[in-house]
Amino acid sequence: MIEARHIEALKGITGEKGLLTGSDMAAYETGARYDKGRAAFVARPASTAETSAVVSYCVRNGIALVPQSGNTGLVSGSTPDDSGLQGILSLDRLTAPFALDLVNRSVKAGAGLRLSDLNGRLEESGLFFPIDLGADPRLGGMIATNTGGSRFLRYGDVRRNTLGLTVVLADEAGTVLDLSSDLRKNNTGIDWKQLFIGTTGAFGIITECVLNLEPAPKQSATALLVPASPEAVATLLVAMEDALGSYLSAFEGMSGNAVRAALDHVPSLRNPFQGGVVPDFVILAEISRSTSPREGEQPLDAVLEEVLAAIWEQEGAPLTDAFVGPPHEIWALRHALSEGVKHSGRLIAFDLSFRRGDIMPFLAHMKAEMPDHFEDVTICDFGHIGDGGVHFNLVVAKDDPRLADPDFEADLRAWVFTVAVEGFGGSFSAEHGIGRKNQVFYDQYTPEKIRALAAGLKTITSPGPLGTMTF
C-alpha cells in the first residue's frame, strides 16, 4: 500500500483530476486483452513539465511507474502487476501541442493524442499519418511499441515516420530530453530518439512527438486472391511487386479458419466467396495512388484486373481465383478477423515475423506438426505477408480442461517460439513489443552480451523503475 503522503505530493503536482485512486483507476488497470493488475495510483500529467515532476518525485521515492498510452497493447506492457505498488503514468491528458507544418509535411503533437483524432484533424490538409491499425492507440504508445500495421509495405513503421521526440527520463531530476527535431536529414551523432522507439517505455516517457505525414491516397482498388498453393504465395507477391512496384500498398494473408471465424461471429459481413466456400488461404491485395483520377487514365480497378489477368495467364499460374471488389467490403472482412477469432474460443496469440519467403513454409510446418504436439488446437492465422508479419493465433475450445493447467499454455508458447525463432529465424515480437507477457522470451532469445549492454544503457540513461520490461 502506498503511503498517503505520496498521493498528496503527487496531487500537488498534477492537481486533483490529474491523480486517480480507488475505483476511478479501473479502466487503467485492465489491459486490452490480457490480465488485470492493481495500481497504487494513476497520475495524469497534462504537460511535459508535470510529467517530469511526477517522474522525479517517484524516482526519488523509489516508486515504480508504468507508462500507459492508449492501453490497447497486447503484451501486458501498459498495465501494472498485481502488487498494488506500481503507479500508472497515463498519457491521456498530454494531447497538446498540435502544430501542423504543411510545407514540411510534419506535425508536432502531444503523445496522448489518439491516432483517429490525429488523422481526423489532418483530413482537410490532404495529409495523413500512414500507420493503419485495427486498434485506436495514442501516439506515445505507438512509438513505444513501433507499431507497423497493414500498410507497412507502402509506408513503413512508426520508426520510419518519427522525426523527433520529447522524452522524460527516469532519473532523480526527471530530465527532459528535447529530441524534438523536425528535420528529415540530421546526422549529428547518435540518433537518441531511436532508444525510445520500440522499447515499451522502459527508457523514458514520450510526451511529445514530431511525425512525418504522407499525402493521403486518393484512389484505391482491392482484390481477394486465392493462391494455387502455399508455395504460390511468394511467387504471387514477387509478380505483383514486379508489375505494380510501390502501387502495391497491402498484401495481407488470411487463413480460411480466421475468415470463417469472422463470418460466423460478425453478422454484418457478406461472404464474398463462390458458393460461400471459404478457401484455405486468401490474400488481400490493395493498390493505391495519392493522385486524383486523371482524364483518359485507366481506373485503378482495371489496372489491378489487368495485372491479375497477366499473372493468371502465366504457366503454372500462382492463382486459382481472384476478384476485384469494393475496398470497404473487403477491408471490413480483414478488420473483422481479430474480433472473429477472439469469439471462436480461448485465444492464445503470437505476433511473429519472418523473412517474407519463410511465412508460408512456417505455417505449413505448424499445420502438419500441431496435431502431434497439441491436439485440438486450431490455427487461425492472419497477417502481413508483404512485410513478413504473422498474427499466429491459436484457438482452443473454451471448455477445454487443459486450460485449467497453467503449464499447457506455457508449453504451447515455448514450442511455437522455439520453432519460429530457432527453426525459422523469425522474431517473437514483430510489432507488439515486450511486456510482462513475453518478457520470458526476451530473456531467453536475447544474447547475453546484448542483454548486458541494454542493462548498462538503462543504468546510464534512465535508472529509475519504469515500464514493465526488464533488461
Added chain:
Amino acid sequence: MIEARHIEALKGITGEKGLLTGSDMAAYETGARYDKGRAAFVARPASTAETSAVVSYCVRNGIALVPQSGNTGLVSGSTPDDSGLQGILSLDRLTAPFALDLVNRSVKAGAGLRLSDLNGRLEESGLFFPIDLGADPRLGGMIATNTGGSRFLRYGDVRRNTLGLTVVLADEAGTVLDLSSDLRKNNTGIDWKQLFIGTTGAFGIITECVLNLEPAPKQSATALLVPASPEAVATLLVAMEDALGSYLSAFEGMSGNAVRAALDHVPSLRNPFQGGVVPDFVILAEISRSTSPREGEQPLDAVLEEVLAAIWEQEGAPLTDAFVGPPHEIWALRHALSEGVKHSGRLIAFDLSFRRGDIMPFLAHMKAEMPDHFEDVTICDFGHIGDGGVHFNLVVAKDDPRLADPDFEADLRAWVFTVAVEGFGGSFSAEHGIGRKNQVFYDQYTPEKIRALAAGLKTITSPGPLGTMTF
C-alpha cells in the same frame, strides 16, 4: 612511430597483403576533399573474424584505429590525423558475402562492396538499393554516415533501408555483435543497429549488412522549373506533392551560381536555358514509376507536363518557366554541380538541413547578409529541397589573400553555423556525419546532457580508441 612488433603481429592476422605500410598507404591517407593525414599502417582484414582480431589486438595495445570505407567522405571522418600514430582499418577487402533474397527483397553484403558494384550485381533482378549519390562509396561508410542523396524524398536514407548489421566493437575481445536480421518487423527490445548508423564508426566497425531493396524505376520524366520567387519554391513543392504524391521522386534546388559554374567547367554539358540565360534559382523535378508503360496509359512526360500546366494556370502561379527534357541531360547538369563549384575557386562547403519551408528564407537571408559580413564570397548552393538538405557552398577566389589567414575560414564557418543552427533551427550536418572537420560544431551544439550520455554509451559499448569522432 609504431613499434615494428605491432606491424608483425597485425600481419600475422591479416597476411602480407592485408597490412600496408610506407608509400603503399598514400591513397588511404588522403581524403576525398580535405586534408591529408599520416597513418601508422593500413590493416585490410578480409573477414569479420580478421577484423575482430585486428581490433582486439589494437585495443589491447592502445593503438587508435580509424575505420575507412570508400574514403569519399567530406568531413575528415575516414582519414587519420597527422600524428602518424593512428592505424587505418580499411573495409576494402570485406566484399563478401553477397546473398540476394528475391522474395524478401533484401541482400546480405560485405561492408566493403561499392554502391555501384552492388547495383551492378542487382541489375538483372529488377531491384536496386535506392540511395542515389554523386560519389561511389562502399556500403559500410554509407551506413556509418547515414547518407541520403537525391532520391531521399522517395526512398529515404540509408537508415530506412538497413535491416541488419554485423559489427565489431572496440573492446579487448573485439566482440562481434551479430545484428544481422533480415526481418522487416522485429521489435524485441533496443534496436542496437541504430547505434552504428550515422555515428561515423566511433561505436564499432561494420563488416556486413542486410539491406532493403526496392523495385527499380521503369519510367521517369524530368523537368527544369524556374520558380517565380524564392517564396514560390515551397508553394511549388506542396502543389507538386499534392498532384503527384509519391510519383515525385526528386525535387532538387540549384542556384544559378552553381549551374553557371557547372556549365563553365564541364564542357560536355549543354546549356538548356532560353537564350543561354541561367536563372537565379532552378528546380529539378523528377517523377518516376516502378511499373512498365501500359497500353493506353499517358506517358510520364505528358503527366508531368499536364501537372505543370495546371500549376502554371493557378492565380499567382509559382512558376515563370518550366520545361520537361531528357532525364539524362538534366541529371548530368545536376551531377556536374559539385565538380563545377570545386573548379570555380576555393570551396568552403557546408552540409546543412532545415525544415523544408525554411530553406529559401535561409538562402535569402545569407544572400542579403553575406556582403556585410564577408565580402567577395560567392554562394553556390544546391541541394535537396524535398527533404530539407542544402549543400551550402561558398567560393572564394583562389588567390584571395584571406585564405592565408586560418581565422578567415573558421570565422566564416562559425557565422554560417550560428545563423543556420541558432537562427533557423537547422542541422550543421544533414548527411555527411561528424569527422575531424566538424567535431567542433558537435561540441558546440550538442547539449551537455546528450554529450554525457553519448560518452557513457561509448564507454559501455566500445571503449577503445576508434574513429575520428569524440564524445
